[in-house]
Amino acid sequence: ISSFTVSCIFVENIFDLQAHSITILPELFSRYEDHRDSILDDILLSIVRLPTSKKSLRCYRLPSGESIQMFTALIMHLIHSPVQTINSNITDAGNELNLLNTYSIGQNIAYKFLTLFFRSCGTKQGEDDYRIIFENFLADLLTTANRPEWPSSEILLTLLSRILMKNFSNQSLPIQTRLQSLEYLGSVAAQLRKDTIEIDVLNSRENQERIDQVIHKTLLSIETDEDILEVYKTDPLRHHRSLIIYLNELSQSEPTGHFAKMFHIGQWLRDINLTIERLNQTLTRRVKPSNHAELVDVDTDESIDNNNPSNPTITVDDEIEFKKSEKLTILKMLTLPITIRKQQRYTLDIDYDDICLLMRYLTSNRPFLKTFDVYLKQLAAVFQSEAGTNIRSKAMKCLCTVVEADPTILGRNDIKSCVKVGLTDKSVSVREAAIDLIGRYIVHKQLLILQYYDVLCERSIDTGKQRFVSDG
Known part of the structure; x- marks a missing residue:
């Protein structure tokens, strides 16, 4: 059954068949652990059948x-x-232990799939190019982030970002794989920067009211109890509770909404357990409570970490x-009721942009947004450190992509x-990429013009770059 259902996903122009398959497969995947590997294998083997026309692609x-893409979903x-x-x-x-264990299983499935999928990107079968498929997949991930x-x-x-960093640093890999890894990482870093600079907007009074x-x-x-509502409003x-209520409502029309809810809860439980573990380490090391922030785990959600009472005298035990x-x-929250629509008293009338705003607020303190500097x-x-001209040139172009998101x-x-290093590189292509990077964006900030003026004057004698500038 699972193999047949997988094959239905890759049928073009029959949306209903694909939609039913995308509902059935997660149910099978959830209930029958022994079938998971075979389902993933069937999907990976069927990737070459993904539609390529713009009409059928997404x-x-x-x-x-x-x-x-149906495939990404x-x-x-x-x-x-x-x-x-x-x-x-x-x-x-x-139950708590099972939630944590099965959340880890979900993470492992993600890693296994990405590893096998990315490994296929450097291969071709006839006219089938996995690289294009992977680029579409990455674009979908960036689209669905914070949803x-x-x-x-x-x-x-x-x-994926960890795999990309490892790959482009590995000089034993084929040059094409390293170049692709750099390009993809640049796209992720640019999106991260866009999300990061939106945090100030997120905290505006208008958005907080929304x-x-x-x-x-x-x-x-x-x-409907006003007293309980008042307690909830200051919780x-x-x-987190509002998001779960929304997903409960969504699951009435989209059964896969239930799986998203469980994944969120598993993630939050893991974050809290990591925080408790860190606090216990603080006790063991006899560190003062005010210093426990030094032990922050990079994988912990600070939106949960920051929920502790504001009393500065609180002990670690507290x-x-x-x-x-x-x-x-x-x-x-697992037992929160479905909205009381069945009682015809209220309906959950929330604009999707507003629920996405709530989600962005929840993810604004998650570790992923804080990895931009690392990338x-x-x-x-x-x-x-890189001797290859192609790699250095591609890295400069990736920087250009990131700077496009935020010229500052x-x-x-x-x-x-x-x-500066790029402007003095022995390769003309690297120097051209560096000039392009400066020329496009320093006009946005007068301060940047002052910072780079001496650098540009110093390198104005470069005939390779002069030709590039005049061609532009």
Whole structure:
């Protein structure tokens, strides 16, 4: 059954057949662990059958009006689907353990798929080019990032970025694989920068009011007691609760919404457990409570970390108990009722852009957004350690992609050093890429013109670059 259902995903121009398949496969994947490897193998073997025409390429429509490939949607649903409880007693320790274990299984599935998929990118079978397929997949991940029903996009982008950094630094790999890895990493870094600079906008009064409205509407859809509503409105986990209520509603029309909900909860539980583990280490090392921030885990969601009470005299023991209380609250979210639409009292009338705003608020403190500097430093390091001209030239073009997202990056000292190195590179193509980088974006900031004026004057005698400038 699973093999037949997989084959239906790759049938062009029969949307209903694909839609039913994309609902059935995650259910099979969730229930039958022994079939998971064979389902993944069938999908990877069928990749060459993905549609290539623009009309058929992206036919899975998102609520925002954008579209992604059926293939991408299927992979993310499969990654979500293993996360589950084992019984109806939500606060049972066995349930928590199973949620954490199955969340780890979802992560492992994501890593396995990406590793095999990316390995195929450097191969060709006749006219079938996996590279184009992978680029479309990456574009879909960037589109679905920070969307409530696609939490695995962050996991996939995080794992993919690690693979890309490892690949382009590995000089034993084919040059084409390294160049592709650099290009893809540049795309991810550029998107990260866009998301990062939007955080200030996210915290504006207008957007905070929109988020408060989302919270109010979602809570009102499941609770009519005014006293309870007031308590919920000040709950540190109110944003998380609102997201779960929304996904509960979504699951009534989209069964895969349930898997997304479980994946979110598994992720939050893991984050809290990492925080508790870190606090216990603080106790063991007899570190003062105020210093425990030094032990921050890079994989921990700070939106949960920052929910602790503001009392500066709180002890580490108190913080641990507070986190345990939060964990219990999140586990209880598993039993939040479906909106009381059936009672015809309220409907969950929330604009999709507003729920995405709530999701962006929740992800604004997640570790993935904070990896931009890591990726940028990796790109910058290429100019100091890489002997290959093609790699250095591609790295400069990737920097150009990132700077396009935020020209102020040119003001950073490490980037200025990269540009200086690029301008004196022995390769004309690298020097041209460096000039292109400066020429396009310094006009956006007068301060940048002053910073780079001496550099440009110093290199004006470069005949290779003069020819490039005059051609432009």
